[in-house]
Amino acid sequence: MAATEQLFDRDEAFPRLTDELIAPLDAAGSRRPLTAGEILVKAGDPQSAFYVILSGRVAIVDAHGTPKERVLGVHDEHRFAGELGLVTGQPAYTTAVVREDGEAIEISRTQLQALVSANQQLGDILLTAFMARRAILIGGGSGLRLIGSHLSPDSRRLREFLTRNRIPHSFIDLEVDANAELLLRKLSVAADETPLVVRGSKVMRNPSTLDVAAALNLVPRAAPVQLFDAVVVGAGPAGLGAAVYAASEGLSTALVDSVAIGGQASTSSRIENYLGFPAGISGSELAERAAIQATRFGTESAVPVRATRLAFEDGYHVVELDGGERLRARAVVLATGASYRRPAVARLEEFEGAGVYYAATEVEAQMCEKSPVVVVGGANSAGQAAVFLAGRVGRVSLLVRGPDLARGMSRYLVDQVESEPAIDVCLRTQIRELHGDGDLLGVTVECDGETRQLESRAVFVFIGAEPCTTWLDDALAIDDDGFVLTGADLQLTHLDPAGDGRQRSPLPLETSRPGVFAAGDVRSGSIKRVASAVGEGAMAVRMIHQYLALLDGAAPR
Numbered sequence: 001m002a003a004t005e006q007l008f009d010r011d012e013a014f015p016r017l018t019d020e021l022i023a024p025l026d027a028a029g030s031r032r033p034l035t036a037g038e039i040l041v042k043a044g045d046p047q048s049a050f051y052v053i054l055s056g057r058v059a060i061v062d063a064h065g066t067p068k069e070r071v072l073g074v075h076d077e078h079r080f081a082g083e084l085g086l087v088t089g090q091p092a093y094t095t096a097v098v099r100e101d102g103e104a105i106e107i108s109r110t111q112l113q114a115l116v117s118a119n120q121q122l123g124d125i126l127l128t129a130f131m132a133r134r135a136i137l138i139g140g141g142s143g144l145r146l147i148g149s150h151l152s153p154d155s156r157r158l159r160e161f162l163t164r165n166r167i168p169h170s171f172i173d174l175e176v177d178a179n180a181e182l183l184l185r186k187l188s189v190a191a192d193e194t195p196l197v198v199r200g201s202k203v204m205r206n207p208s209t210l211d212v213a214a215a216l217n218l219v220p221r222a223a224p225v226q227l228f229d230a231v232v233v234g235a236g237p238a239g240l241g242a243a244v245y246a247a248s249e250g251l252s253t254a255l256v257d258s259v260a261i262g263g264q265a266s267t268s269s270r271i272e273n274y275l276g277f278p279a280g281i282s283g284s285e286l287a288e289r290a291a292i293q294a295t296r297f298g299t300e301s302a303v304p305v306r307a308t309r310l311a312f313e314d315g316y317h318v319v320e321l322d323g324g325e326r327l328r329a330r331a332v333v334l335a336t337g338a339s340y341r342r343p344a345v346a347r348l349e350e351f352e353g354a355g356v357y358y359a360a361t362e363v364e365a366q367m368c369e370k371s372p373v374v375v376v377g378g379a380n381s382a383g384q385a386a387v388f389l390a391g392r393v394g395r396v397s398l399l400v401r402g403p404d405l406a407r408g409m410s411r412y413l414v415d416q417v418e419s420e421p422a423i424d425v426c427l428r429t430q431i432r433e434l435h436g437d438g439d440l441l442g443v444t445v446e447c448d449g450e451t452r453q454l455e456s457r458a459v460f461v462f463i464g465a466e467p468c469t470t471w472l473d474d475a476l477a478i479d480d481d482g483f484v485l486t487g488a489d490l491q492l493t494h495l496d497p498a499g500d501g502r503q504r505s506p507l508p509l510e511t512s513r514p515g516v517f518a519a520g521d522v523r524s525g526s527i528k529r530v531a532s533a534v535g536e537g538a539m540a541v542r543m544i545h546q547y548l549a550l551l552d553g554a555a556p557r
């Protein structure tokens with residue numbers, strides 16, 4: 001072992017398994033020798049096996065075989081090699097190389113999943129370690145390399161996709177990295193073929209988001225043809241809540257999202273008011289945990305896949321997807337939430353993704369470095385963004401249209417904003433113009449009829465959201481603002497499938513189409529919060545059971 005190669009620390013990411021925990025793994029798997037130099041798992045390849053090291057040493061290497069090669073640590077006896085992809089089906093992001101001869105237990109991914117479900121203690125230790133390892137890879141910029149210009153919308157698109165789906169990666173900016181040009185020449189890539197996604201030895205040239213998702217096994221290889229008990233459209237907190245409860249209660253469940261698992265919540269750097277996380281949790285981490293739960297219970301998920309139409313054919317609901325696939329379902333949960341509102345400011349599109357952002361996470365903060373920034377909005381999401389950015393960028397100007405903060409923001413956030421010296425609160429102030437050439441340099445704002453210039457390298461916009469319901473056309477009843485009407489708000493009755501032409505009231509959360517439920521922000525009258533979205537997702541499943549009982553009572557299939 002090279003002198004610089006440290007054993008992994010003994011924290012929750014790299015536990016040593018006891019003999020009792022190794023015993024079932026030994027019984028299920030097979031023993032195999034480890035030979036120095038051998039590659040156990042290669043970055044970019046599927047993670048098809050899990051290894052418990054009995055003797056010898058295995059190094060975990062980032063960017064193996066490249067000038068940027070880095071040993072992240074070394075496993076020795078009773079530690080194990082494997083990452084979250086063993087649960088989610090994603091490929092390996094690092095390479096496992098045997099450094100010292102020894103012996104290991106090798107267990108297939110399928111065998112491991114069965115063991116983890118049956119042995120709670122083992123399951124807890126492995127899942128905790130896998131999640132902690134994923135956080136380490138993300139934090140350390142290990143895994144995929146995205147090479148492009150921060151000014152390119154395609155770089156921004158791919159970066160956002162990788163970040164929001166918690167895919168470990170680093171971004172090599174052609175505008176600032178002196179070695180990037182050299183790297184492109186080495187890979188025989190012209191500048192107009194960027195951005196590149198490099199995984200292991202595989203290079204993708206300006207790929208579509210769907211191609212990257214397919215390479216990372218985030219979309220099923222073949223279109224699912226089976227009939228699902230429940231198809232959940234939208235994988236924000238409401239959709240994840242519905243998928244976890246539906247799958248855990250034995251319903252065959254599919255979950256699709258057009259952008260990323262996590263929805264709006266995954267654009268939040270820190271959610272502080274979600275039950276059970278007293279120190280707060282980042283939205284993307286919360287989403288990752290929920291996605292793992294959903295997968296463990298058997299949910300089939302696909303990202304990025306957009307629902308384009310909701311139909312009812314031959315007694316079943318059909319959700320049509322943008323790739324042409326059709327998911328058939330006995331019941332549907334619509335959890336498509338809402339998407340950010342855009343301010344009416346000239347040159348907005350020119351700077352979107354390169355100075356104008358609708359999320360405030362580490363990615364955006366890194367792009368601002370220590371420069372001053374502007375946050376627009378007077379509600380909780382704007383307050384959260386301001387507090388988060390204050391610790392990472394230069395000064396933050398919070399532009400609020402109203403006369404005071406307390407009108408739209410929770411008290412705890414008002415207190416945080418007001419006690420943060422790096423935040424300037426500008427009340428009765430609106431953004432009017434954006435300035436810059438390629439990079440955003442400043443903005444014009446207006447306060448009480450007077451305009452002034454603010455130096456700003458970025459504008460973070462949080463001015464509310466609109467429901468994602470346009471794809472439904474006239475399939476469902478919606479309110480004047482486009483949110484889906486449910487339950488008693490519908491003021492109509494459904495035909496009772498039990499027959500005799502009897503009518504029944506819609507179930508709570510049931511839409512104007514029997515068997516289609518709406519949960520979370522997309523629903524008219526819902527409380528726009530993570531906890532209430534999760535709660536409605538869970539409640540929708542309860543209603544699905546009731547609806548299926550009505551159906552089955554009428555005509556058993």
Ligand SMILES: Cc1cc2nc3c(=O)[nH]c(=O)nc-3n(C[C@H](O)[C@H](O)[C@H](O)COP(=O)(O)OP(=O)(O)OC[C@H]3O[C@@H](n4cnc5c(N)ncnc54)[C@H](O)[C@@H]3O)c2cc1C
Nearest residue numbers: 234236237238258263264268307337338520521528529530
């Ligand atoms: C920056 C920010 C910070 C926030 N902080 C907090 C907080 O601290 N605490 C709190 O309680 N709430 C917070 N919220 C609000 C909270 O995130 C939302 O109330 C919650 O995410 C709503 O969940 P949802 O599942 O209903 O919808 P969403 O989170 O909006 O998820 C909907 C999902 O549906 C997908 N989708 C849309 N259309 C389609 C389609 N046609 N096909 C497939 N998929 C589709 C979207 O891509 C999205 O992933 C915050 C919101 C933001 C934006």
